[in-house]
Amino acid sequence: MEERPFAIPSKKLVMWLFIISDACTFGATLFAYGYVRNAAPDWPHHFETASIINVAIMTFVLVTSSLTMLIGTRAAKAGDKSRALRFTFITVALGLVFAGLHLREWASMIGAGVNLFQNPWGAPLFGASFFGVTGLHLLHVVSGAIALTVVGLGYKRGRYNGDDIEIWSLYWHFVDLVWMFVVPMVYLLNVAQ
Numbered sequence: 448m449e450e451r452p453f454a455i456p457s458k459k460l461v462m463w464l465f466i467i468s469d470a471c472t473f474g475a476t477l478f479a480y481g482y483v484r485n486a487a488p489d490w491p492h493h494f495e496t497a498s499i500i501n502v503a504i505m506t507f508v509l510v511t512s513s514l515t516m517l518i519g520t521r522a523a524k525a526g527d528k529s530r531a532l533r534f535t536f537i538t539v540a541l542g543l544v545f546a547g548l549h550l551r552e553w554a555s556m557i558g559a560g561v562n563l564f565q566n567p568w569g570a571p572l573f574g575a576s577f578f579g580v581t582g583l584h585l586l587h588v589v590s591g592a593i594a595l596t597v598v599g600l601g602y603k604r605g606r607y608n609g610d611d612i613e614i615w616s617l618y619w620h621f622v623d624l625v626w627m628f629v630v631p632m633v634y635l636l637n638v639a640q
Contacts, residue, residue: 466621491568505548512541513623520616523609535599542592587622
């Protein structure tokens with residue numbers, strides 16, 4: 448059978464199409480956040496040093512998880528099953544650490560009186576916008592961790608191969624990349640002045 452130079456495996460193509468559609472979802476969500484933020488004259492500048500430090504730690508965790516995912520993917524493609532599994536599951540653990548840090552931040556904000564309908568610091572839409580954008584991203588991180596766990600366990604049992612690890616690594620890197628847009632838009636533009 449002749450190999451076509453621009454052929455792409457169907458699973459990988461489907462993942463790329465999903466990522467493109469998901470990028471549109473995040474783009475629209477961040478656009479809506481920016482619109483609401485600019486339309487509200489009393490938008491709070493809530494995030495102080497402790498919150499920004501937490502965001503920096505969360506960002507470090509996600510960037511590190513991209514590195515561990517890359518190592519796991521390369522190991523899977525090279526046939527090193529043990530190393531691939533180790534780094535895939537380290538990636539999952541880092542994703543769960545990120546989720547825990549995020550939930551801690553949410554608990555702090557909820558404890559301060561912010562929720563979907565009210566905000567003690569100004570514009571009521573702040574809470575809904577903040578929890579909407581960060582919640583959408585958090586949902587993707589948790590979904591990615593679950594998917595990597597399922598694929599990792601399947602890879603261990605021989606049901607999946609290195610290509611499957613690579614395909615889900617695309618999703619993981621996309622979710623990490625989205626965070627690089629969420630941080631400046633949601634956090635850095637709202638630093639306490």
